[in-house]
Amino acid sequence: MADSKINDILVFLSVVDTGNFASAGRAFGLSRSTAGKAVTRLEDRYGVRLLNRTTRAINLTEEGQRLYQQGQAIQAAIANADISMAGTDGIPSGTLRIAAPDALGRRLLMPVVRRFQKEWPDVRFEISFSDTVSRIIKDGFDLAVRVGVTLPDKSLISRTLMTDRPVMCASPDYLEDRGAPKNIDQLSTHDLLQFSSVGQRQVWTLQDGTGFWTNAPGHVRLRLDSAEGLREAARSGMGIALLPGVLVRDDLEVGALVQVLPSVECGEVPIVALYPHKRFLEPRVRHFIDMLAAELPGRQP
Numbered sequence: 001m002a003d004s005k006i007n008d009i010l011v012f013l014s015v016v017d018t019g020n021f022a023s024a025g026r027a028f029g030l031s032r033s034t035a036g037k038a039v040t041r042l043e044d045r046y047g048v049r050l051l052n053r054t055t056r057a058i059n060l061t062e063e064g065q066r067l068y069q070q071g072q073a074i075q076a077a078i079a080n081a082d083i084s085m086a087g088t089d090g091i092p093s094g095t096l097r098i099a100a101p102d103a104l105g106r107r108l109l110m111p112v113v114r115r116f117q118k119e120w121p122d123v124r125f126e127i128s129f130s131d132t133v134s135r136i137i138k139d140g141f142d143l144a145v146r147v148g149v150t151l152p153d154k155s156l157i158s159r160t161l162m163t164d165r166p167v168m169c170a171s172p173d174y175l176e177d178r179g180a181p182k183n184i185d186q187l188s189t190h191d192l193l194q195f196s197s198v199g200q201r202q203v204w205t206l207q208d209g210t211g212f213w214t215n216a217p218g219h220v221r222l223r224l225d226s227a228e229g230l231r232e233a234a235r236s237g238m239g240i241a242l243l244p245g246v247l248v249r250d251d252l253e254v255g256a257l258v259q260v261l262p263s264v265e266c267g268e269v270p271i272v273a274l275y276p277h278k279r280f281l282e283p284r285v286r287h288f289i290d291m292l293a294a295e296l297p298g299r300q301p
Helices: 002-018 021-027 032-046 062-086 102-119 172-178 184-189 227-235 245-254 283-295
Strands: 051-053 058-060 094-100 123-129 143-147 156-164 167-170 191-197 205-207 213-215 219-224 240-243 269-276
Touching (some): 002 021, 002 032, 002 062, 021 032, 032 062, 094 102, 094 283, 102 143, 102 245, 102 283, 143 283, 156 283, 167 245, 219 227, 227 245, 240 245
Parallel strands (some): 094 123, 094 143, 191 219, 191 240
Antiparallel strands (some): 051 058, 156 269, 205 213
8 A cells, every 4th residue: 555655656746747647657657547546546545635737737736745845755765775776876777868959969979879878788768859949857858968058947957068169151152152251240241041949049149359249140041940951051052050060060171161250259059968856866867977978078179
């Protein structure tokens, strides 16, 4: 009976963390209705309402908040027991679910994934490569790698893996046809290629030799929600793009892209790991983040 109660409490915690019964159920291999019944059993057992349910959201009642806090202590104790039984440092195992930007994720993550699986063969990976920002906890991810995120919500921890220096670039054919701009003001006569996702539009903030920062002028001819798509558009001569240096480094070396206004400062962008705030982080998550931080170059030149 005690085991059943603990399982119901763990399901209740998952419902609160994910914000819905379906995701909470999947985390335990249960259906949506079974997860709902677990919460109902707790409410019947304690004689209180734990959640206020609407068609759009699930919110904790005062009693639910108290049980959630106590449940976190139970969850932490279980995780601590698992770690202590697996050894002082814990042996990475299980499934690691990661969300990462498409182009950068493939370039930065996959070499580390290969090395990690050689060292820890009991870890399986499920990776979503997408430039759309995921809701990490609600969507069931253990870890997300994001570009330019410095202030995650309070349920997440942020760790900077490296700092990238974006590069303004265009194809040789585009620059031969339109002429290379000599200063920031001359960007106003060019076609710009910019990132846009879920209503968030990229703005280029640039600094010239005077030390003042200014927004780049220019005609935005194309917006895409894919950094890889912008890279391909720039390579094909459609305009000037501002892209992560780590993404276009090889293109610049072979001449497929040419840096535009190299004396202009384009700022720095952090590439960070975001993961849920937990007292005890699973060994597979902790070790993978440590390997990422060790393998990535730290700061792009």
